[in-house]
Amino acid sequence: MAKDATKDHSGGGDPTRSLMLLWRKQNQAPVRNGRRDLSVDRIVGAAIEVADTEGLIALSMRRVADKLNVGTMSLYTYVPGKAELIDLMLDTVYAETAKSGDGAEPGGAGSGAGDAAAPGWRGELHRVAHANWALYHRHPWMLRVGVSRPPLGPNVMAKYDRELGTIADIGLTEVEMDTVLNLVIGHAETTARRALEATATESDTGVSDEQWWQAHSPVLNTLMDASQYPRAAAVGAAVGAVHGTAYDSSHNFEFGLARILDGVEALVASRKSE
Template sequence: MADPERSTDLLWQGESRRGLNLARIVRAAIELADEEGLAAVSMRRVAERLGFTTMALYRHVPGKAELVDLMRDEAMAVQAAAGAGPEAGWRAELEAWARDGLVLYQRHPWLVEAEGLRQVPGPNAVASFERALGAAARSGLPPARVVAVVTLVGGFVESAARQLVEAARLERSSGVGHEEWWAGRTSLFDHLDRYPTLSRLYRDGGFDDPLDPFEFGLRRVLDGIETLVRDEIRDENRCSVCGKVIEPAAKGRPRDYCSRACQQRAYRMRKA
């Protein structure tokens, strides 16, 4: 496991030196992972690729765990770059961010192995997050829902990418495509008559021309968010910080916050 403090220093304060430097090490490690997978990346293999000794690498990076942190952030530059501008609308912006995310995983399949809940983010990771947050915020949703929307879309992209990466890995290792593999499962199909809905859908061609799971799923996710945005516009009696419904006041003007805590949080955000 990487030392989070050391990873933070490397990600945000790494200095470039002549000859062997951090940028060269990270690029070489990414190339190796792209070609052979994350398991092939070691300090020794990267050093050999660069023509240096393993000990020379340790003067720049403490070990593989921190190197993977650096690789991940460098790879994420494609999703950190500005996509569709604000004039395109929040939905188009989020869609572009999601598609860039899929491209990211397709270029670097090893990223699915490098993800985790406790990874120190670097500049590119934060820039990518900022890009998505900006798009979602322009929908007019309250802050807590903006964050939830970005988490939802990002989680969908990662899940879809994992399936694509796994399918590609199995096809490479077996030499048999996904559809070809299922077509050979005739002995299994002989046992499925007892499941009427599955059998009917199979007979009616439900599996003959499957929809692209990423395209179908992304549209449905964005449709759901769009419905949420419309509901928020209709319902003005929500906390402007957390999005919770505010009980109507017995008298006086409508409240902007559901609690004193949210009111104080809004004040701190304005002062920041």
């Protein structure tokens, strides 16, 4: 994942223009210099390719124009600026979670991967988590965008509605349904971020986490008295023996997801017993 110097935020553009663009209600841009092949969708597609391959730090109206082999000013006929473009990019990639089979199983020892085949809401919510985990891995730049003010486009709304449908009518209040989704997707986001940071660190240094720990552990053992930190020493050794590193993102994703689902299941069961 690229190390961006600053963080962009969704919802930073002109509200009316952003929403008109997201819902494709703006007037069609006039044809310039005989070009009829330029469109909002083409611009957004090129911008996503730039962000996927070069990182969000490389994204600019000029870079997208270069990729499309057009003048930078041509883009402003369709999209007023980078803020609106980022909203369009996010709304576009969110649509990917609707695809069947989205989200490979990370696996990991002690995981809750069995939930993938679980019937009912638990299996569905498990698939929601994996779809979001996979989305962040396909588009790491998403983790560099603050989305406390999400782009209110059709794909964002469809994603939210579809994900809410996995836990509809199971005994949760509307606020609890929203909170459960925030827990599940937030967990996928956090563990995906750790996984992508590890990948970026390995790429930047040429040293894997396992190699790093193998180099540092012998030195640490000569400096640290394990009897002073007995729990840290014992648990750290056990984790290192299983994962070869101090933190395994895939394992933590699966284990944490299973515990979240356990908690939701306990809440649902308590409602039925009331």
